[in-house]
């Protein structure tokens with residue numbers, strides 16, 4: 409869209425909090441927008457899908473100011489669209505359920521700006537579902553209502569006809585009602601719901617903070633007071649609430665309630681992120697390193713030279729997926745054909761590396777049992793012969809142990825640096841992370857290499873944290889393998905779990921073992 413034309417505004421439902429509960433269409437809107445306007449009910453995790461260079465505007469509550477006024481948000485959307493921008497307005501849940509989407513759309517129409525309304529999964533249904541409460545049930549409730557609890561009591565009286573609403577449907581769902589729980593339960597009892605009717609409040613549903621309080625119309629207001637139960641929460645009234653005893657499920661997932669920081673390079677993190685999600689945790693990506701194909705001219709020259717001697721190698725040992733991918737990129741870059749590596753026996757350390765090689769049409773040989781450099785040597789030592797040439801396509805931070813050992817055995821090892829590890833940092837993200845650490849919103853930190861530890865500590869120092877271990881007190885630290893753990897300990901951290909092997913699977917097993925311990 410050029411600067412002269414008008415943009416378009418997508419009014420998108422982000423779902424109730426779990427980032428994956430957005431629609432495919434909503435996700436596409438985020439991916440193609442120049443600006444994302446969002447507030448606190450929409451998952452911040454969705455922002456990672458923004459295209460490069462896109463801008464984000466937060467219009468939610470901040471400690472130092474109240475929520476931006478609705479009129480101002482409406483106007484902001486208009487202004488951005490008039491600049492020719494493609495805009496996504498992300499709203500928690502569904503935009504048409506107490507989302508004031510009507511007002512936003514109306515003003516856009518006045519200015520003749522194009523818009524689309526992209527529905528989302530409303531918290532009114534999803535939050536009960538995550539608490540194991542279906543809003544309808546064949547035997548218990550054949551209808552449900554969604555009601556706002558948020559208006560001033562005098563207005564509430566005018567807009568909600570309690571005499572009708574109370575018994576109109578089997579289940580009643582109230583949004584924005586925590587502060588009015590006394591009034592709501594009183595009205596329902598006064599209008600004929602039995603005081604023993606089951607009630608549940610579910611706070612921050614579908615997020616790690618999800619918490620559920622169950623009582624009856626007669627008891628719930630007092631329970632909210634004594635437990636100091638806070639908004640945002642969904643209130644569910646009706647017999648379906650008791651289904652929770654049988655159907656609750658998220659609480660049973662091993663990482664339920666845990667937000668797990670992933671410090672690994674974004675390009676390598678997807679496996680770990682996925683597995684944390686599968687176990688019911690919420691991964692939070694905070695990459696402190698990024699890996700990329702070698703760029704340094706002197707190293708590129710070495711790569712080129714090796715590419716022209718591929719036929720001279722007797723062995724090629726790949727120790728990481730990254731090593732495989734970058735090796736093949738260099739190959740292409742140098743217009744070289746892999747068939748030139750005619751003699752080499754190819755070995756992969758670990759199943760993921762083997763899989764990556766297979767993707768390129770190479771079936772590697774034996775896999776070592778212990779997924780570290782030591783393991784590979786045990787596995788192939790008997791077949792190594794002095795004088796043989798070994799190619800080791802690796803990263804610039806790989807340990808010297810393996811090439812050293814090979815040299816000692818009389819082999820000629822080429823430690824080829826096909827990729828390099830660079831530190832990445834973003835001031836804004838670092839500040840946000842520290843705020844979340846201070847607010848105890850992060851429960852586990854994973855380190856997948858020594859460089860993730862040192863760069864993470866450096867990031868904290870950069871933001872003025874003098875004693876990282878104090879800020880991280882009470883957070884479980886999970887390290888991949890003993891070397892990473894050693895670096896963490898050297899940096900003053902208390903390590904909770906160390907995976908036995910240096911693989912993501914093994915690290916995930918360690919995370920699973922945390923499930924047995926209480927969240928701090």
Ligand code: SAH
Pocket residue numbers: 424425449499500501502503504505506507529530531532535582583584585610611612613614615639640641642643
């Ligand atoms: N459009 C939203 C509702 C906006 S009103 C939707 O469709 O979900 C805001 C209210 O929604 C909150 O006060 C709370 O009652 C409810 N809500 C939204 N997300 C929630 C969540 N993750 N957990 C509990 N309640 C939530």
